[in-house]
Amino acid sequence: MEAIEAIMGRRSIRRYTDKKIPEETITKLLKAAMNAPSAHNKQPWHFIVVDDRETMLKIPEYHQYSKMLENASHAIVVLGDNNIQTSDFWVHDTSAATENILIAAHAMGLGAVWLGIHPHESLIEGTKKLFDIPDHVTPLCIISLGYPDENRSPCENYNPERVHKNKW
Amino acid sequence: MDAMKAILGRRSIRKFTGENIPDKDIKKLLEAAMAAPSACNQQPWHFVVAKGKKTHEKVMEIQPYTRMLENASVAVFVCADPDLQTCPGFWVQDVSAATENLLLAVTAMGYGATWCGLYPNDDIVWKIKELLDLPKQVVPLNVIAIGVPDEEKPPSERYNEERVHYEKW
Numbered sequence: 001m002e003a004i005e006a007i008m009g010r011r012s013i014r015r016y017t018d019k020k021i022p023e024e025t026i027t028k029l030l031k032a033a034m035n036a037p038s039a040h041n042k043q044p045w046h047f048i049v050v051d052d053r054e055t056m057l058k059i060p061e062y063h064q065y066s067k068m069l070e071n072a073s074h075a076i077v078v079l080g081d082n083n084i085q086t087s088d089f090w091v092h093d094t095s096a097a098t099e100n101i102l103i104a105a106h107a108m109g110l111g112a113v114w115l116g117i118h119p120h121e122s123l124i125e126g127t128k129k130l131f132d133i134p135d136h137v138t139p140l141c142i143i144s145l146g147y148p149d150e151n152r153s154p155c156e157n158y159n160p161e162r163v164h165k166n167k168w
Numbered sequence: 169m170d171a172m173k174a175i176l177g178r179r180s181i182r183k184f185t186g187e188n189i190p191d192k193d194i195k196k197l198l199e200a201a202m203a204a205p206s207a208c209n210q211q212p213w214h215f216v217v218a219k220g221k222k223t224h225e226k227v228m229e230i231q232p233y234t235r236m237l238e239n240a241s242v243a244v245f246v247c248a249d250p251d252l253q254t255c256p257g258f259w260v261q262d263v264s265a266a267t268e269n270l271l272l273a274v275t276a277m278g279y280g281a282t283w284c285g286l287y288p289n290d291d292i293v294w295k296i297k298e299l300l301d302l303p304k305q306v307v308p309l310n311v312i313a314i315g316v317p318d319e320e321k322p323p324s325e326r327y328n329e330e331r332v333h334y335e336k337w
Contacts, residue, residue, distance in 0.1 A: 003276035006171035095264030107171035
């Protein structure tokens with residue numbers, strides 16, 4: 001898919017078919033993620049790839065907006081390593097990596113949705129406990145992935161009132 | 169350009185020819201930025217587009233890491249108005265995703281860019297706010313130097329298997 005089309009056409013997809021995503025496609029998503037820019041090129045990210053249904057079903061127990069994981073093929077937990085990026089730039093870095101996954105997913109015919117974790121303490125704690133995440137690592141978000149079972153047209157978000165020339 | 173090629177080929181470009189970028193292309197970049205996802209679809213972003221050399225010079229004085237602005241065609245300050253949030257706490261992520269969309273669109277359209285972080289460096293944030301007359305609550309997350317590339321960089325191989333965990337950490 002053409003890049004601008006992928007960027008403009010990406011939507012949050014919460015309904016999926018039963019089809020599993022092949023492993024090599026998951027690897028492509030992770031390659032896309034790791035090519036994101038990061039402050040001082042520190043690349044402070046980690047990813048947990050989840051396709052075990054039981055684990056995925058445990059997420060909605062502490063995250064109320066994650067019910068679509070019941071039908072997802074995979075979940076990817078995106079994490080920041082606070083030993084590698086000691087400042088708050090890790091949030092910028094891992095957000096850019098997450099967006100790369102979402103665009104790559106759409107370009108490859110997958111559907112995905114970004115489920116926020118950080119900075120909500122209860123969601124961070126729930127995720128750290130479920131996945132045995134060490135102290136120096138913080139989960140940013142969970143991405144739910146699958147083959148789309150819904151069709152969403154590109155949205156028109158451009159708002160000229162948000163553009164300022166030279167000064168506010 | 170193919171989407172995967174744009175994602176895997178995007179590099180920080182710091183050398184520019186100084187050629188102008190037409191306004192219609194800048195609009196396309198901002199459309200891409202505003203197509204980003206945001207928590208509760210709150211879209212807390214604002215963009216200040218500066219083509220003026222005087223602004224570029226002042227930014228280079230405030231933040232020396234932005235020296236590539238010297239030959240850049242345009243500087244886009246990606247900002248957030250946290251008061252626009254309906255799901256508080258997520259504006260940094262929302263605006264970072266918008267920034268990445270902008271960088272991918274830059275690459276796809278044959279331009280080059282570098283993301284220069286501003287927030288959370290308080291001193292630099294305040295100076296930029298003053299320079300751009302930003303309202304009190306508005307925060308500049310970064311400034312993106314964009315131009316016509318005067319350097320070629322091959323895609324970098326950043327994939328690192330050690331950063332991938334399966335099922336648990």
